[in-house]
Amino acid sequence: MPRQSYSNGQSYRLFEQVYDHIENRIRRGDWKEHEKLPSIRQLAQELQVHRLTVFRAYRLLVEQGKVYVKDKSGYFLQPSGSQMPEAVDALVPAYETVNHLSEIHRIPVAYQLSEAIIDPNLLPNMYLTDYVKRVFDLYPKVLATYSPVQGDEELREALCRYFTKRHLFHLTPDEILITSGAQQAINLIARILVKPMDTILLERPTYSVAYDIFRQQGAQIIPVDIHPDGYNLEQVEGCMRRYKPRLFYMNPTFHNPTGYTVPVEQRKKLVELAERYRCLLVDDDTCYDIYFDREPPPPLFTYDTEGCVIYIRGFSKYVSPGLRVAAVMSRPPLMKPLLTAKSLSDNGSPLLNQKMFLHYFTSDRLQQHLKKLRIALQIRKEIVEEELAATDWQWISPQGGLNLWVRLSGGLSAEKLLAASMRQSISFVPGIICDPKRELTSWARVSYSYANEPQLREGMRKLIALAGSMDSWSINRGGGRSKAGGKA
Amino acid sequence: MPRQSYSNGQSYRLFEQVYDHIENRIRRGDWKEHEKLPSIRQLAQELQVHRLTVFRAYRLLVEQGKVYVKDKSGYFLQPSGSQMPEAVDALVPAYETVNHLSEIHRIPVAYQLSEAIIDPNLLPNMYLTDYVKRVFDLYPKVLATYSPVQGDEELREALCRYFTKRHLFHLTPDEILITSGAQQAINLIARILVKPMDTILLERPTYSVAYDIFRQQGAQIIPVDIHPDGYNLEQVEGCMRRYKPRLFYMNPTFHNPTGYTVPVEQRKKLVELAERYRCLLVDDDTCYDIYFDREPPPPLFTYDTEGCVIYIRGFSKYVSPGLRVAAVMSRPPLMKPLLTAKSLSDNGSPLLNQKMFLHYFTSDRLQQHLKKLRIALQIRKEIVEEELAATDWQWISPQGGLNLWVRLSGGLSAEKLLAASMRQSISFVPGIICDPKRELTSWARVSYSYANEPQLREGMRKLIALAGSMDSWSINRGGGRSKAGGKA
Numbered sequence: 001m002p003r004q005s006y007s008n009g010q011s012y013r014l015f016e017q018v019y020d021h022i023e024n025r026i027r028r029g030d031w032k033e034h035e036k037l038p039s040i041r042q043l044a045q046e047l048q049v050h051r052l053t054v055f056r057a058y059r060l061l062v063e064q065g066k067v068y069v070k071d072k073s074g075y076f077l078q079p080s081g082s083q084m085p086e087a088v089d090a091l092v093p094a095y096e097t098v099n100h101l102s103e104i105h106r107i108p109v110a111y112q113l114s115e116a117i118i119d120p121n122l123l124p125n126m127y128l129t130d131y132v133k134r135v136f137d138l139y140p141k142v143l144a145t146y147s148p149v150q151g152d153e154e155l156r157e158a159l160c161r162y163f164t165k166r167h168l169f170h171l172t173p174d175e176i177l178i179t180s181g182a183q184q185a186i187n188l189i190a191r192i193l194v195k196p197m198d199t200i201l202l203e204r205p206t207y208s209v210a211y212d213i214f215r216q217q218g219a220q221i222i223p224v225d226i227h228p229d230g231y232n233l234e235q236v237e238g239c240m241r242r243y244k245p246r247l248f249y250m251n252p253t254f255h256n257p258t259g260y261t262v263p264v265e266q267r268k269k270l271v272e273l274a275e276r277y278r279c280l281l282v283d284d285d286t287c288y289d290i291y292f293d294r295e296p297p298p299p300l301f302t303y304d305t306e307g308c309v310i311y312i313r314g315f316s317k318y319v320s321p322g323l324r325v326a327a328v329m330s331r332p333p334l335m336k337p338l339l340t341a342k343s344l345s346d347n348g349s350p351l352l353n354q355k356m357f358l359h360y361f362t363s364d365r366l367q368q369h370l371k372k373l374r375i376a377l378q379i380r381k382e383i384v385e386e387e388l389a390a391t392d393w394q395w396i397s398p399q400g401g402l403n404l405w406v407r408l409s410g411g412l413s414a415e416k417l418l419a420a421s422m423r424q425s426i427s428f429v430p431g432i433i434c435d436p437k438r439e440l441t442s443w444a445r446v447s448y449s450y451a452n453e454p455q456l457r458e459g460m461r462k463l464i465a466l467a468g469s470m471d472s473w474s475i476n477r478g479g480g481r482s483k484a485g486g487k488a
Numbered sequence: 489m490p491r492q493s494y495s496n497g498q499s500y501r502l503f504e505q506v507y508d509h510i511e512n513r514i515r516r517g518d519w520k521e522h523e524k525l526p527s528i529r530q531l532a533q534e535l536q537v538h539r540l541t542v543f544r545a546y547r548l549l550v551e552q553g554k555v556y557v558k559d560k561s562g563y564f565l566q567p568s569g570s571q572m573p574e575a576v577d578a579l580v581p582a583y584e585t586v587n588h589l590s591e592i593h594r595i596p597v598a599y600q601l602s603e604a605i606i607d608p609n610l611l612p613n614m615y616l617t618d619y620v621k622r623v624f625d626l627y628p629k630v631l632a633t634y635s636p637v638q639g640d641e642e643l644r645e646a647l648c649r650y651f652t653k654r655h656l657f658h659l660t661p662d663e664i665l666i667t668s669g670a671q672q673a674i675n676l677i678a679r680i681l682v683k684p685m686d687t688i689l690l691e692r693p694t695y696s697v698a699y700d701i702f703r704q705q706g707a708q709i710i711p712v713d714i715h716p717d718g719y720n721l722e723q724v725e726g727c728m729r730r731y732k733p734r735l736f737y738m739n740p741t742f743h744n745p746t747g748y749t750v751p752v753e754q755r756k757k758l759v760e761l762a763e764r765y766r767c768l769l770v771d772d773d774t775c776y777d778i779y780f781d782r783e784p785p786p787p788l789f790t791y792d793t794e795g796c797v798i799y800i801r802g803f804s805k806y807v808s809p810g811l812r813v814a815a816v817m818s819r820p821p822l823m824k825p826l827l828t829a830k831s832l833s834d835n836g837s838p839l840l841n842q843k844m845f846l847h848y849f850t851s852d853r854l855q856q857h858l859k860k861l862r863i864a865l866q867i868r869k870e871i872v873e874e875e876l877a878a879t880d881w882q883w884i885s886p887q888g889g890l891n892l893w894v895r896l897s898g899g900l901s902a903e904k905l906l907a908a909s910m911r912q913s914i915s916f917v918p919g920i921i922c923d924p925k926r927e928l929t930s931w932a933r934v935s936y937s938y939a940n941e942p943q944l945r946e947g948m949r950k951l952i953a954l955a956g957s958m959d960s961w962s963i964n965r966g967g968g969r970s971k972a973g974g975k976a
Contacts, residue, residue, distance in 0.1 A: 014502070014537055021685045029766055030732050047685050048502050050538035090821030091796045092734055092768045094680040102637060102831040120632035128631045129624045136617045143810035143844075144611035149590060180668060184834040192582040197509045197535050213832050244518050246580055278517055280580045308579045322631035324838045333578030343590035344701050345833070346672040350812045350841055356631075 015056035018049060020095075022057060026066060026077060027093055033079040037067060097216060100433040101208045107422065111459030114427035116256065116402040116447045117321060122376050124360075124369045128320060131359045139355055147351035149343045151178025151327075155358040159327050162361075163313075167298045170305075175329055177338055180349045182286050182314030182326040186210050186249070188345060189282055189310060189328075192337040193246055194219045201239055201248035203231075205405070205434035205443070207256045207284070210249055223436040224248070226255055228396050230262040233269055240277035247280040253296045254287040257434050257445035258405040259398025264297035271300055274308040280334075286314030286326075289370050291400035292378045307331035317402070318373060319360065323353040377402070380448040380456055387460035391467075402449035405431070407442055408467060414444045417467055424466060426459050503544035506537060508583075510545060514554060514565060515581055521567040525555060585704060588921040589696045595910065599947030602915035604744065604890040604935040605809060610864050612848075612857045616808060619847045627843055635839035637831045639666025639815075643846040647815050650849075651801075655786045658793075663817055665826055668837045670774050670802035670814040674698050674737070676833065677770055677798060677816075680825040681734055682707045689727055689736035691719075693893070693922035693931070695744045695772070698737055711924040712736070714743055716884050718750040721757055728765035735768040741784045742775040745922050745933035746893040747886025752785035759788055762796040768822075774802030774814075777858050779888035780866045795819035805890070806861060807848065811841040865890070868936040868944055875948035879955075890937035893919070895930055896955060902932045905955055912954060914947050 022037070031037055040058065044051040058075050061067040067075045104114050135142060150156070156173035163169040179185045186209070194200060196218030202211060204223035214221060222239050224231055230252075239245065248270075252262035262270075274281045283300045301311040311329040319325075330338065342348070360366060381397075384404055388395060394407040408414060414430035421427070431443025448456060510525070519525055528546065532539040546563050549555040555563045592602050623630060638644070644661035651657040667673045674697075682688060684706030690699060692711035702709060710727050712719055718740075727733065736758075740750035750758075762769045771788045789799040799817040807813075818826065830836070848854060869885075872892055876883060882895040896902060902918035909915070919931025936944060 017683075017685070021683075025732070050540055052538060090819075091763070091766050091794055092681065092822075094822055094825035095683060097680055097825050097828040097832070099828050099831045102828065102835075117634060118632075120629045123629075123632035125629050125632050129628070132620055132624060136620060140617065141608045141611070141613050143616040143808045144606075144608035144613050146605060146804075146809045180834040180838070183832070187833050192585055193580065195505075195509075195583060197505070209832065216832070244513070275579070278579050306579055316634075320631045321634045322839045324834065324836075331578075334580075334582055337582035337585050340585040340587050340590065343587045344585070344671070344697065344704070345675055346668040346812065347590075348812075350668070350838065351810045353838055353841065 014049060015053045015060070018043075018047060018053055018057035019060050021047065022061060023066065024093065024095075031077045033077055035077050036073075037075045037077060039074055099209060099212050101212075101429065104418075104427060104429060107427070109422065109427045110425040111455055111462065112427060112450045113446050113448070113456070113459055113463075114429050115450050116317075116445075118317060118373070118377075118402070118449045119452060120321075121452070122373055123318075123320065124365065127363075127365050127369070128356070128360060131356050131363075134359055135352070135355045142352050142355055145351050147178075147348040147354060149339055149348040150174075151176065151349065152351060152354040152358065155354045156327075158358055158362050163301075163329070167302050169301055169329070171329060175331060175335055177328045177330075177335065177342060178349050178354055179326045179328055179342065180324045180346065181316050182284060182312050183209065184345070185312040185314075185326055185328045186213055186282075186284065188338055188341040189247075189312075190214055190217045190219075191341050192334070193280065199243045199245045201236070201243075201245045201250075201279070202436050203250055203255065204436055205257055205431060205440060206249070206436060207251055208429070208433040210284070211434070211436060214249065221436045226258060226260055226262075228258075228260050230260070230266040231270075233266060233273070236270065237273055237277075240273055240279050244277065245279050247282050248274070249282045249284065251284045252300065253285050254290065254398060254401030256286075256401070257403050257429065257431065259396065259401045259403055261296050261399065267297055267300050268303050271303040271308060275306045279308070281309045282312065283309055284312045284314075286312075286317050287401045288313070290318055290374065290377060290402065292374060292381075293399060296400065301329060307333065310334065315357065315361070318370065319366065320357060323357050325349070325353055325357040377449060380451075380453060383453055383456045384446060384448045384460055387457060387464060391464055402447050404446045404448060406444045406446055408444060409442075411442055412467055412470060413441050415441070417444070417463075417470065420466055420470060421463055424462055426463050426466075428463070502537060503541045503548070506531075506535060506541055506545035507548050509535065510549060511554065512581065512583075519565045521565055523565050524561075525563045525565060527562055587697060587700050589700075589917065592906075592915060592917060595915070597910065597915045598913035599943055599950065600915060600938045601934045601936070601944075601947055601951075602917050603938050604805075604933075606805060606861070606865075606890070606937045607940060608809075609940070610861055611806075611808070612853065615851075615853050615857070616844065616848060619844050619851075622847055623840070623843045630840050630843055633839050635666075635836040635842060637827055637836040638662075639664065639837065640839060640842040640846065643842045644815075646846055646850050651789075651817070655790050657789055657817070659817060663819060663823060665816045665818075665823065665830060666837050666842055667814045667816055667830065668812045668834065669804050670772060670800050671697065672833070673800040673802075673814055673816045674701055674770075674772065676826055676829040677735075677800075678702055678705045678707075679829050680822070681768065687731045687733045689724070689731075689733045689767070690924050691738055691743065692924055693745055693919060693928060694737070694924060695739055696917070696921040698772070699922070699924055702737065709924045714746060714748055714750075716746075716748050718748070718754040719758075721754060721761070724758070725761055725765075728761055728767050732765065733767050735770050736762070737770045737772065739772045740788065741771075741773050742778065742886065742889030744774075744889070745891050745917065745919065747884070747889045747891055749784050749887065755785055755788050756791050759791040759796060763794045767796070769797045770800065771797055772800045772802075774800075774805050775889045776801070778806055778862065778865060778890065780862060780869075781887060784888065789817060795821065798822065803845065803849070806858065807854065808845060811845050813837070813841055813845040865937060868939075868941060871941055871944045872934060872936045872948055875945060875952060879952055890935050892934045892936060894932050894934055896932060897930075899930055900955055900958060901929050903929070905932070905951075905958065908954055908958060909951055912950055914951050914954075916951070 040051050040054045044054045068078050070076050156176045160171050160173045190213050194217040199220045201222050201224050203226045222243050299311055300309045314326040392409045395404050418430050429445035431440040528539050528542045532542045556566050558564050644664045648659050648661045678701050682705040687708045689710050689712050691714045710731050788797045802814045880897045883892050906918050917933035919928040
């Protein structure tokens with residue numbers, strides 16, 4: 001099936017598009033049973049493709065018993081019988097869209113180890129409530145007013161000052177766009193920069209939703225391995241030289257799902273490579289301030305002088321998930337199309353949320369909150385690691401972020417384990433959905449940020465026991481744990 | 489130029505995609521001057537298209553002097569000279585994205601007749617502030633919590649009760665998705681239902697942003713004329729039969745830009761046609777409650793039993809632009825892919841906004857607000873009409889909504905008038921951007937909802953005087969005004 005090869009990371013070829021087009025029309029009932037379908041010549045003209053392309057599509061439809069050939073006179077619709085059950089479902093069927101991660105989250109569980117979001121009890125609820133009242137005093141018409149598409153000016157100015165001071169960015173408020181979460185930023189970037197024939201680089205493993213977004217744009221994806229000490233820059237350069245990718249979507253700080261951080265020397269060299277090979281670096285940074293010991297190296301934007309970096313900074317995770325505020329920074333040539341895409345997408349993020357975020361973000365309370373949050377998260381991470389220590393699963397202890405990237409032992413399939421664990425109300429993310437190659441079957445992402453301490457401990461114990469019962473795997477075979485080395 | 493033919497409403501053909509792909513790579517510097525480009529065979533294989541398609545693309549590049557042929561041995565890059573000024577702009581250029589309306593709004597003006605949004609002074613600012621405080625008392629962790637992707641359950645239940653009671657919808661809360669404004673709903677629907685080879689129906693004229701969104705998905709657009717008394721149903725049926733469109737995006741209640749309303753008998757027949765020809769009706773309804781004399785007929789969803797209607801109900805316009813809350817209603821087979829698209833797009837709208845909206849929407853104060861708002865808007869509309877009465881411009885007096893659709897006299901170009909009026913700080917929407925055929929050059933959309941009464945009167949006087957100075961047009965040649973007849 002073309003659909004399958006598409007979602008498995010192959011390119012979505014033209015005859016498959018034509019196949020999907022015809023199949024879709026069959027399913028919606030454009031033709032009756034035994035009715036003649038358009039001729040190859042006719043369809044080729046209508047769809048503006050070569051006749052051989054239509055021929056290949058028809059041949060596949062014949063192979064699959066959906067269409068039959070009669071007396072060389074043409075293609076006819078095979079009576080469907082039970083082969084097209086979707087026909088009764090939708091009057092006009094939708095195209096396939098996938099969000100692998102969101103499907104895991106759709107089922108509520110008691111031991112939530114799959115969502116990389118922070119426990120609401122760790123967030124500054126009381127303080128934020130205060131800020132709301134202040135916002136309404138300051139801006140009595142805030143709810144009656146649309147935000148500019150680019151985002152509230154006052155907020156963009158504040159962020160500009162912040163990033164200029166903290167990370168030495170060369171930046172103006174016009175180079176900032178406010179989005180509804182970092183996710184929307186990835187989506188807008190994909191829309192303006194990626195079309196079906198384009199190649200892009202993605203880390204392996206990567207954030208699975210980014211993979212799903214770029215695949216849905218039809219991108220051809222070249223994986224770049226990420227290691228505890230960053231990338232192999234020769235591999236990166238080789239990929240840039242050979243494939244001339246439009247962009248490299250990356251998550252170099254407390255990488256999702258591994259927790260790895262790309263060191264500062266590599267950051268500088270990456271910017272040089274990006275300039276030389278004209279490949280944009282999309283630095284998606286949602287956990288910068290969630291470090292345990294020391295601050296990570298500056299974002300790649302710090303080293304960018306030629307406009308080869310787009311910086312996405314998310315705040316939802318650790319400031320206020322309920323507000324959905326993120327910022328994208330880029331130079332004017334890309335800011336203009338980003339603004340258009342944002343205007344088509346939702347015409348600007350809500351003003352109230354931006355004003356509330358502004359007042360909290362610029363207050364001292366944020367720093368106090370972050371200090372407490374780091375400690376709380378580190379404790380939670382250590383609880384998971386204490387449980388892992390009793391297994392021979394392997395992981396690198398992350399120095400920040402919300403996740404542990406764990407290799408199960410004995411080649412146990414994480415997907416099988418998940419299927420079983422969901423019946424015990426325990427969720428985690430199977431590593432395979434983070435792998436553009438779909439090969440990392442024995443890896444799992446365990447998030448320690450949402451469940452509280454007793455839930456984490458109990459959930460991990462149950463999960464480990466379950467895995468033990470599923471496999472030849474044996475407990476206490478020796479510690480697989482290793483400390484991260486050479487990381488910033 | 490292919491780009492031009494693309495934005496002029498023609499289909500985006502495959503060789504043009506290949507042309508754009510090569511041109512893009514030229515512009516970003518994939519090849520040096522006089523360097524050999526990939527062979528036709530090589531590129532055809534890489535892009536999975538037929539060699540003739542690549543040949544057509546190369547031929548166009550040669551015609552345009554971007555590439556030259558040497559000794560039959562291949563295609564070489566022509567030195568650019570000044571022909572590619574974009575090269576210096578962006579390291580990696582973005583693809584073209586357009587939002588014609590948003591470009592008009594980007595420049596602030598004194599007489600704002602282009603934005604169909606309501607003057608913040610007419611909105612219930614004080615009441616909304618009260619509701620915020622109530623929301624924080626009820627849900628102390630609202631800012632720390634992500635909303636479900638589909639939207640807050642409590643809000644969906646309230647909307648379900650409301651639409652069941654008011655419009656007799658057969659509906660469950662699972663058939664409602666909360667979006668960030670109606671615009672996001674259109675965007676999500678376009679993403680799941682429209683791919684480059686698909687045909688859709690759009691009204692003529694139509695909401696220009698919807699046109700831009702569907703065009704960017706690569707849709708082939710068939711226009712359906714809308715008249716003061718609705719559509720010509722024979723034309724609609726003819727289009728559905730001939731083109732088998734996937735959907736008909738419509739705005740049947742206080743239509744944007746004309747203000748027309750499709751009568752109840754046509755609504756019922758449209759649903760029958762939609763079922764028969766398996767064409768989804770997308771009813772985009774943002775002004776339902778902004779009527780002047782009597783309530784408009786029920787939305788098309790009321791008559792739908794087969795799942796052939798998607799209903800978009802916007803509330804931003806008249807309840808709270810600052811909250812950005814809209815609802816999409818559809819049957820389960822389309823709700824599932826809509827949810828995935830929403831999850832990829834922004835992972836759910838902010839919870840705070842939904843809770844605030846919920847508490848205001850379910851209160852009595854909303855009805856009191858609407859009563860006042862209708863009177864205020866009617867007065868503003870009448871001011872514009874009083875000024876128009878002195879001209880021989882033509883319009884049909886709308887019975888609701890936010891716009892007047894006006895035909896300038898003497899064939900005056902609305903685009904030329906806009907260029908001149910912007911210099912006097914007066915904005916309006918030239919009708920041509922609302923016309924899928926790009927022929928309605930003498931029409932203008934004048935919004936009477938944002939500017940206050942003195943601004944409206946003065947702005948219209950200046951605009952009319954300016955038009956008079958530009959044209960052979962003469963004042964007081966006789967009233968072109970006609971009252972709407974046969975409308976519900």
